[in-house]
Amino acid sequence: MANENWAKVETIIDKALTLSEPERGAYIEKACKDDQNLKGEVTQLLESIFASESKKWLENPSELKGGFFKDIAEEPSDSESMIGQTIGSYTITKLLGEGGMGQVYLAERSDGSFEHQVAIKIIREGRVTKTNIERFRQEQNILAGLNHPGIAKLFDGGITDDGFPYLVMEYVDGVPIDQFCINKKLSLQQYIELFIKILEAIRHAHENLVVHRDLKPGNILITPNGDVKILDFGISKLIAIPEDQSLTQTQTRLLTPKYAAPEQIKQQPITTATDIYSLGIIFYQLLCQTLPFDFENISSYEVEQLVLNQQPPPPSTNVVSGNITPHQLKGDLDAIILKAIRKEPEERYRGISELLDDLNNYQKGLPVSAQKGTTFYRTKKFFNRHKKGTAVAAGVLLLIFSLVGFYTNRVEAERKQAELSAAQAEETKDFLLSIFNTTNPEFASYSGNDISAKTLLMNGVEEVDASLWDQPSAYIELISSIGAALKNLTAYPSSEEAYEKALAKSEEHYGTDHPQTASLLAEIALLKRSQGQREEAEKLIIDSIEILEQKNIDASLSLANKYSIYAFTKAYQGEYSEALNIFQKADSLYLASNNEESLHRFTTLDNRAETAIRMGEYEEAEKYLYDVLNFYQNYYKGPHFNIAQTLSSLGALYANTSEYGKSNEYLYQSIKMKKELLGEDHVDLSSTYDRLALNYRELNELDKGEKFARQSLKLNEGAHGENSIQYAETLNNLALIQLDRNQLVEAKSNYEHIITIKEELLEPTHTSLGIAYYNYASVLQDLGALTEAKNFFEKTIEIDKATYGPTHPGVAIDYNALASVLTELNEYERADSLFSLSLSIYQETLPPTHYRIGQNLVEHSKLLYIKKQYTLAQDKLNKAIDIYKQSFRKSDPRIEKAEKLLDKCNEQIKT
Secondary structure, X not given: OOHHHHHHHHHHHHHHOOOOHHHHHHHHHHHHOOOHHHHHHHHHHHHHHHHHHOHHHHHOHHHHHHHXXXXXXXXXXXXXXXXXXXXXXXXXXXXXXXXOOEEEEEEEEOOOOOOOEEEEEEEOOOOOOHHHHHHHHHHHHHHHOOOOOOEOOEEEEEEOOOOOEEEEEEOOOOEEHHHHHHHHOOOHHHHHHHHHHHHHHHHHHHHOOOOOOOOOHHHEEEOOOOOEEEOOOOHHHHOOOOOOOOOOOOOOOOOOHHHOOHHHHOOOOOOHHHHHHHHHHHHHHHHHOOOOOOOOOOOHHHHHHHHHHOOOOOHHHOOOOOOOOHHHHOOHHHHHHHHHOOOOHHHOOOOHHHHHHHHHHHHHOOOOOOOOOXXXXXXXXXXXXXXXXXXXXXXXXXXXXXXXXXXXXXXXXXXXXXXXXXXXXHHHHHHHHHHHOOOOOOOOOOOOOOHHHHHHHHHHHHHHHHHHOOOHHHHHHHHHHHHHHHHHOOOHHHHHHHHHHHHXXXXXXXXXXXXXXXXXXXXXXXXXXXXXXXXXXXXXXXXXXXXXXXXXXXXXHHHHHHHHHHHHHHHHOOOHHHHHHHHHHHHHHHHHOOOOOOHHHHHHHHHHHHHHHHOOOHHHHHHHHHHHHHHHHHHHOOOOHHHHHHXXXXXXXXXXXXXXXXXXXXXXXXHHHHHHHHOOOOHHHHXXXXXXXXXXXXXXXXXXXXXXXXXXXXXXXXXHOOOXXXXXXXXXXXXXXXXXXXXXXXXXXXXXXXXXXXXXXXXOOOHHHHHHHHHXXXXXXXXXXXXXXXXXXXXXXXXXXXXXXXXXXXXXXXXXXXXHHHHHOOOHHHHHHHHHHHHHHHHHHOOOOOHHHHHHHHHHHHHHHHOOOHHHHHHHHHHHHHHHHHHOOOOOHHHHHHHHHHHHHHHHHHO
């Protein structure tokens, strides 16, 4: 065939294969016109397709060939001519659609007994002889007996005057399931729930000895209410008219090749497994937005060869688009779908109920039959479905006991194979941490919070103490792993006890200057930092670093990690400038040790970016955060806690640059991912809720702000208690909103509680205490206690200057607030000087449209109005209003107040 003709032939063939036989011939005549060569090539290719699709072609080619050319010569049926005709008790009103088997019409009850709309399908695949009419009616009665809300009802049926079967069915106003899913952008859980509805409907049919035989998205409609309706049940069997009426007998193939099971293509017996195959293909398509095989631009013969011979790729490796990620499908869902679409019917699920059981087990976190039933797999599933409460700890304890037994029984083997022992110990540690750890950059698992879980883990410590004391390597790994798990359960004293046991054993077995000992000192430093014990944390991490440096480990991953912890400790203490210097040292060690692309390095850059935000170095922070986000997304290949945290950090960054729309976008992405990974009520959601609360406060959407602040407060109260730093930080956000609502008594009471907590737990110069002083001063100012407010603002300035330096935007905020109080105290000259100083810092460090600049201009204008400098005030107010309008909604009260003050200035200037 000439290349220039192939495109024409392919186009004609593709269209012809979608048409019914009466339409196909006329279409070919029209498409080929007088080009006999083209018509010959089309005819020849169609003959080869027919040859591959029918055993009868091999048995009697002249009969089928003759039938084909007879079809070409026939005129197509006129579908429109059916409108207005009466079939049975119904009058046809509209053509709904046409397909390979015939036409579907909308019809209304015409005998006047009641109003009723139905769909009538006239099947033109082949005429029915009188000898087969009785069997057709028997099959029709079987299908009419199906009674399930997910199956479109078959009301009636018969034979038209010209010998074609017709069926009167329930009219369904819906869209095909694939179109519905694309439009709705469903979550994975919603996909599964929808698919379960389909399975339940098909199970009902199978229980009534009816197999669908042609399941495809077009036969599964979803109504506007979200209900499933499956069409065309058993029609392919109904019109096959076999002489042998057994359940699995096959004759004329009426199927859709993309969804057809291999046994249908081979014309082997049809069973319930055939429907299961088609369902598996449909589920694959819905989740991946693509079919398992690429059927584009290939013939029907090639389609069939793919279905018969090529193994489908796992769904997780073939996701094209949509809301579902490869990470969500990998594992159980891959196994479930691949089992449903195995080539051999006997290798698929034995029935719909078995497939339903696997999906239900998947939703509950139970093992699924499609997976290999290994001990490791079942143990992992046990942990995953008990992410909350005592069952997790019980499972970990069981694992510990089994590992204790393993190590006890393998003492001799471990002595002979030290390398194997170390690898096993490390694997043990990683597996335990994968269950509990939400902050370790290697893992993304849930961290529970239950007192009985803590008790059971401490029992695990006792078991390891009793059984593995004489096996130092295994003892240290297991005890330190339990310590890490207890830390993530916020059981800090118990965690410290476990770590101290591991440290003592390490110093005894390895020595006080060994890298293993250094690693444990670093872990305990992190634990101390979590408890606010900053001096102890700093001493321990310095000791850890000194051990490694004395061993001349100048540029290693381990040393880089220790410096990263040291920098994190400094940042946690509010010593941001020094923290940035140490982060730089850590990064240079990662680079020098050829760990430029390591996960630990990018975790360090993430923390470095957070610190840069605190220092007002927004451009640097933005660069690092996007580098980190790109790395994490490529590294994890799916949702992960570290990705969620980085999204939250981007939200915080853009909040600081007054880009609240962009900030909220990242924060909501972070919340969605955290909920998916951790659940709806995990304390790690609180920091993102806090940031949203502050954003909505700045946007003057106080109801939304209060909602997120209270959500965070509830989480922190449950996890840390009412006297914790975490609780105090969130209470601060709620009090800010109360201040904006003019609920001054409630805000004052809350800030007094916050200050009490922070003064007890933090150093006098900690930046977090400075924040509490600042906000308390704001409440005092609104209550008219101006001198006291002035004193607290000045305390805040001392802390922030020592922490950030005199030109940090945070210090400028303090200057602006103090100048506002001084204005009310009639200390005009100092107030004027501080307003100007604050503005100069803002202009050096913030974007020119940042709302803080507008705030400064408005507050300064109030002072200038008092000093009767109306023209200067007018100029500042015009600039402020322009900035406000770029930052806030038109209805924001800050714009209104500024405009009122401008009007007063204009009146004074006119007079």
